[in-house]
Amino acid sequence: MSQTITRSPNHQITKSYHHCRQVARTRAGNFYYSFIVLPTERRRAICAVYAFMRYCDDMVDEGGSNAEKRTQLDQWRDGLDEVYASSNGLSHPILPAFQDTVEQFSIPKSYFEAIIDGAEMDLSVTRYPTFEDLYQYCYRVASAVGLVCIHIFGFTDESAKRYAESCGIAFQLTNILRDIQEDVEMDRVYLPQEDLETYGYTEEDIRQGVIDDRFTQLMAFEVDRAKKHYEEALPLLPLIHPSSRACLAAMIRIYRQNLYEIERRNYDVYRRRICLSAWKKLAIAAQALIQKRV
Numbered sequence: 001m002s003q004t005i006t007r008s009p010n011h012q013i014t015k016s017y018h019h020c021r022q023v024a025r026t027r028a029g030n031f032y033y034s035f036i037v038l039p040t041e042r043r044r045a046i047c048a049v050y051a052f053m054r055y056c057d058d059m060v061d062e063g064g065s066n067a068e069k070r071t072q073l074d075q076w077r078d079g080l081d082e083v084y085a086s087s088n089g090l091s092h093p094i095l096p097a098f099q100d101t102v103e104q105f106s107i108p109k110s111y112f113e114a115i116i117d118g119a120e121m122d123l124s125v126t127r128y129p130t131f132e133d134l135y136q137y138c139y140r141v142a143s144a145v146g147l148v149c150i151h152i153f154g155f156t157d158e159s160a161k162r163y164a165e166s167c168g169i170a171f172q173l174t175n176i177l178r179d180i181q182e183d184v185e186m187d188r189v190y191l192p193q194e195d196l197e198t199y200g201y202t203e204e205d206i207r208q209g210v211i212d213d214r215f216t217q218l219m220a221f222e223v224d225r226a227k228k229h230y231e232e233a234l235p236l237l238p239l240i241h242p243s244s245r246a247c248l249a250a251m252i253r254i255y256r257q258n259l260y261e262i263e264r265r266n267y268d269v270y271r272r273r274i275c276l277s278a279w280k281k282l283a284i285a286a287q288a289l290i291q292k293r294v
Contacts, residue, residue: 016097017044020051023094027054034250039243045105045152046247048097052112053145055094056119066123073120080116084109107151114144122188131192131225135169142175143168153248154241163236167252170229174259177222180206181270195221209270219267226259 024032024047035046059072079092083099090096101107118140128134146168150160176183176190183190184206196202199218201210230252240248262269 010096010100013096013100016093016095017048017100019093020044020047020097023047023051023054031251034247034254037246037250041104042152042154042244042247044097045101046149048094048101049107049148049152051094052098053115055092056116060119060122069123070120073116077113077116080109080112101152105151107148111144111148114140115148118144126188127193128190129193131194134190134192137190138169138172139165142172146171149248150236150240153244155239156241157239160236160239163233163239166229167233167236170226170233171251171255173222173226173229174255174262177219177226177262178258178269178273181209182273191218191222211266211268211270216267219262219269223259223263223267230256230259 021044024035028035028050031050035043035050038046056073056076059069059076064072079090079095082090083095083102086099086103090099102109102112118137121137121140125137128137143165146164147161150164155161180191184203189196189203189206191206195218199214199221201214201218205215233252237245237248237252
């Protein structure tokens with residue numbers, strides 16, 4: 001269970017935190033609007049770990065051969081080793097802030113190792129036969145993120161870890177449903193093959209953006225699965241430190257709103273990408289903060 005430690009200011013660390021904040025502000029999308037309601041120390045920390053994970057994702061999603069991307073991920077693993085060895089002279093501008101954060105909030109290294117492993121899966125695994133197979137991927141790229149976050153948020157009971165895992169799964173399933181078309185263009189199909197077979201919907205149908213009864217039944221099933229994981233995560237909120245609850249509440253509401261929007265559009269994720277406006281996200285964050293204070 002994490003506790004905040006008061007630390008002496010350091011110019012290099014301060015500069016690194018500023019860099020991480022800029023990364024989060026320009027790249028975090030859904031998450032950044034929930035970050036802004038955190039107390040300063042926790043907000044700085046969440047931006048630092050976000051920046052670490054953002055760079056990891058970018059290594060996989062941007063140009064270059066898979067061999068080059070694996071080399072970059074291995075170098076990122078080396079950077080992680082340096083951080084946990086309490087090395088000085090860290091090689092990347094985000095790492096001083098990241099190192100300060102993991103030490104301050106006692107975040108286990110294994111979570112970040114899982115996140116890097118999850119990013120690497122996108123270089124070799126493009127199909128998932130069963131939901132159990134997909135679950136492993138979702139755990140690495142999303143549940144591990146949730147576990148990192150609750151160490152920064154602060155939590156009062158070990159059961160929070162189980163609920164954070166469910167929350168991460170719910171978020172990633174929402175992302176998968178929102179990004180079906182974008183992913184297939186990169187030759188990635190995250191919908192379990194067993195589900196496609198059950199509803200008679202093919203990868204070619206995905207590529208063509210076919211919307212019919214097969215598709216709506218498939219999507220209704222997948223949305224219902226995501227909703228169940230949101231429900232399983234509900235006990236998490238009261239276990240989080242009161243100063244962090246508004247942030248977590250905003251995260252959950254923003255992601256659930258994306259899921260509701262998919263339903264509202266009768267599951268049409270092909271013609272126009274599901275995306276909440278900045279004003280909508282700000283309104284959700286403000287509402288979460290107001291409710292925390294009531």
